[in-house]
Amino acid sequence: MVTRNKIYFASDIHLGALGHASSRVREDRFVRWLGSIKHDAAELFLMGDVFEFWFEYKTVVPKGYIRFLGKLAELVDAGIKLYLFKGNHDMWMFDYFVNELNATIISDELILERQGKKLYLHHGDGLGPGDTKYKFLKKIFRSRFCQWLFERIHPNLGIGIANNWSQHSRVTNATGRERKLFENEWLVSFARETLKTTHYDYFVFGHRHIPMMVPLSDSSSYVNLGEWIFSNSYAIMENGQIQLLYFEPPTA
């Protein structure tokens, strides 16, 4: 008898980044992780930037990721509920994963109650103070008109341009110095500000590539899921508690 009582969270796998060979290593590792959670997961939250770039045309999707997508299908068919968050690299998910994987696509935040706890979930881009340039770009990238325009460009060219663009955004690893900057983390500022008016037991984000779990108060914690290029980090929720864990030893 299978007991599905755990909830899993991961983000920022950046499949497709750093070349095909590197991406395959990452994909294989992530597929091993998916296999390891298959028998006790009730829900799986993939919280953005799963792909280095994703854009769905009306009749066409990008090549690649075949093992990952196959494994996801296997988990969904085994009864696991899948949530896919739009990240800043893969916000152009429309109905493909809804139709193929029965996934729920989350555009911004998702507020949930699970296991008696209140959760605030978001990829993490465009929140908190500052970064006005990105917030402006996000509006453009998400506008129906710009998406319609992009869709008119031949995929060979459109995806080429997008891949070129995404290479300019760094794939970062958290240095010790960055980790110490917790007090300056804008997502922490955002969570603290939110707590002034609304209680959440857990704030869960990706995007920053800095795996960390830190208390904000006696009853609230900040969780950053990290990434799967170096850290292979994820979170698990069981009996109302979230833990930050590492799947396999760090890659670099």
Ligand SMILES: [Mn+2]
């Ligand atoms: Mn991101």
